Amino acid sequence: MNRNVIKIGDVPLSFSVYSVESSPTHKNSFGTVEIIFCLKGSVRFGYAYEDFTLRAGDYIAVDRDAYFLYKGRDNVCVSFYLDMLRYEEKYPFVRHAMYVCEGTSETDVPDYPRPSHMRLKSLMIAALKCALEDGDEKQIHNIADKMADLLVNHFDIAFYHYGSEDIPKKALERNRYITAYIQDHIHEKISMKTLAEELGVTEGYLSEFMRKTSVGFRGILGYIRANESEEYLLNTDKTIVEISEMCGFSDVKYYYSAFRKWYKCTPNQFRERYAKIKDTDVEYLPIESIDGLVSELLEKHFMETNAGL
Secondary structure, three states: OOOOOEEOOOOOEEEEEEEEEEOOOEOOOOOEEEEEEEEEEEEEEEEOOOEEEEEOOOEEEEOOOOEEEEEEEEEEEEEEEEEHHHHOOOOOOHHHOOEOOEEOOOOOOOOOOOHHHHHHHHHHHHHHHHHHHOOOHHHHHHHHHHHHHHHHHHOEHHHHHHOOOOOOHHHHHHHHHHHHHHHHOOOOOOOHHHHHHHHOOOHHHHHHHHHHHOOOHHHHHHHHHHHHHHHHHHHOOOOHHHHHHHOOOOOHHHHHHHHHHHHOOOHHHHHHHHOOOOOOEEEEOOHHHHHHHHHHHHHHHHHHHHOOO
């Protein structure tokens, strides 16, 4: 769908303002993190693992997964598009990174909302306020930099799998290296032995490390390969056997097992549901139309963060 993207200068952050009843299945371009921020009303967000209802003040980030919106009611939303590849010099691992950022009470993240959730909401409101007032490129660029820093240092998927943001720095770096290695060799045979040799540790040590800090070797390998298969399921007519082989699974039964684990359905069921969602009922709005909503949201957010209300 045409997203009517608003871009200010050469800033790595752009956005769309819209009211939505339903949208077709969509996947963002490589390296882009989209944060859907509901300013008014509500809308259902469906993606790989589950569905959420976004209400006024809620948001959710999506990077590599296909998603769609539906059952929108009297809503106004803003999608922020952050080009994380622009930060590759600062964060060399960023092209392999994945994020879990669910700014909604329906999340299963412990201790929600954490300070990082509130900080990200503050930055999004500030970006909108700046765009409404003067569109200062330098200021919005600074906000984008802070948003990227929050994603990297608080919403990396490693934090989600670990269960907190207190994962030791060395463990985080090793997890990121493992994720990058698997993605770079996804079409090859990858075993615990080859990965341990690459890291210069024993198989036993690596197995225990991955069990304690993430979802285990088979878990992360299956997740990355199953996620890779989304593109083929949605945009090609290749068979499940062909897709399984293309994504590096040694046997189609392992593909089914991994896909079910992460998507709670079979590859065929995913294809049947997501590929057929094509209805579009989206009205794009001028940014000036949300001036009052942003002011109300800013006041409410100030009370939440400073007065504990």
